Amino acid sequence: MKSFLSLCALLLLLMIIQGNVYAHPGRTDSSGGHTCRTNCSQWGLEDGEYHYHDGSGSNESDSSDSTSSDESTSSESSNDALDKDCSDFSSYDEVVEYWNSKGYSKTYDPERLDGWGNKVDDGIPCEAPSDYDTTRINNSPAQLAEKEAEKDLDSGEEVGYKTGLSDGQKGLSSNSFSKGSDSYQEGYEKGYEVGYKEGTTQFETLKKNAFKSGYALGEKQDKLKVPQKYGTIKALTSSYEEGFNKAIKEKDEKKKEEYLASGIKDGKADVLNEPEKAKDIFLDAYQKGYKIGQEELKETYVKQGYAAAFTILNYEEPDFEEEKYKDWYKEGFKSNVKIKDIVNVAYQAGLDGKSSSVPEKYQHAKTIYQYNFDKGTKDRKKNNQAVGSVFGLGMIGWLGRRFYVARKMLK
Incomplete structure (x- = not known):
């Protein structure tokens, strides 16, 4: 056993x-x-x-x-x-070159190079050095992963570009967020940035065109009507309205100037003729101009009154049809404060006995100067007479006193 x-x-x-x-x-x-x-x-x-x-x-x-x-x-x-066995090659690069030339893969390896020294078939022939770049090996997991990453990168870039271009063309905010592999997201972000930049450039051109179209409409009419091609995107609608409003504003400013000039003309002619069925801004412009014209008209009457103060001794009411003209004239007459200086100078010259010739600087107020000069001259003569009378009375008194004293002495 x-x-x-x-x-x-x-x-x-x-x-x-x-x-x-x-x-x-x-x-x-x-x-x-x-x-x-x-x-x-x-x-x-x-x-x-x-x-x-x-x-x-x-x-x-x-x-x-x-x-x-x-x-x-x-x-x-x-x-x-x-x-061939793995031992038949002098280097691993030679292994890879042979493997690639044969078109071998994990599923097609008739020489069993993949399984040599490995527990399982992994698509890597023989034993690859730890630091070897296995992406160089045809159909290796690393190479397949790299190709898949490149595919995802290209796919993400293509989709990202289209999305970015669309967002840019619509004037939307930039948003390059995406889902998928890291490579896909990387490609998407890159493509989106390029597309969004191009789309934004195109959108800016559209905005300029919308502005020009809106401006052209504003030049023709006052009623806003946004075309469909600019009405679907808010930013383009805003540009169109902006151009329209600019044209309307410029047109209104030009009309305002016209109404202002008309108001000034009517104000100077003292004929109020306010426009009917006009915009408030045009009515305001006319009224403003009319007020300016009235002020200019008033100034002409004030100047007349002011000038008259140099030629007449006392205020004389002018023969005007409108009371406001008379008031403006009187206002100018009384505002002439220079007359007081001329009156004082002329009176003093007469009082001092100076020449009666009117100085050149007072020729425009010759009447006033001459009148006050003569007045000064008369007062000077009166003063001289008063002084002579006082002196004569004094002499008589003195002589009387002397006669009285002499008479007392003779007695």
Whole structure:
């Protein structure tokens, strides 16, 4: 019983060892074996040792004749020409170049380079160095992810551009927010900015055109009517109305000037003729002008009264039809304060006995000057007579006193 158990254990051990020896990667030739070229000791083999994966032929190889050896060598050479192991390449770049040239992928790898040394097929041939850029490997996960990211980037940029262009053309606020992968959002934001800038430029042109159209309408008529193509977007409607209102304002300002001039003319002629059915701003302009004209008319009568004060000694009411003309005339007459200076100068000249010639500066008030000069002269003569009388009376008194004293002495 013990011998039987020992024999079973020995057979099981031999099966495990044999499985480990032959269960390494690499395709087999038509004979079911191939030559080990790398990490052979790991599999219990010698470097360059030819072996079978199914376990057959290993013990028989020692007793095979030269013909069998030649066939194996020939079969090995044929297999090497058709199949490659990772150990057949001098560098990993060479592995990648071969993999790419064959068009291999995770799902198409007839030489089993993907599974060599890997637990699972991952689309990466052999063992890639840790710092190797696997995007260079055709159909690798990194390359596929990179292509997908590029696709998302392009898609996001295209959609973002269209959306940005539309928002810009409508005068909307910039909003480059989007959902999706990071690459998609990156492309969307980039495309949106470009589109929004172009759309905004186009929108500014539309706004200018809307303003010009509104201005042209305002020049023709006073009633606003926004066309449909400018009425659907608020900003364009505002530009159209702005242009219209500007034209109306300029037109109104021109009319206001006309009504102002008309009012001034009527005011100077003292004929009130207010416009009927006119805008309040035009009526106000006319009334303002009329008031200005009345002020100018008044000034003419005030000046007449002022000038008359230089020529007449006392105020004389003029023969005007309108009472307000007489009032304005009298106001000007009384406002002439220079007459007082002339009166004083002329009177003093006469009082001082100066020449009776009217100075050049007072020629415009010759009558006033002459009258007051003569008045001064008369007062001067009166003063002289008064002084003479006083002196004569004094002399008489003195002589009388002397006569009285002399008479007393003679007695």
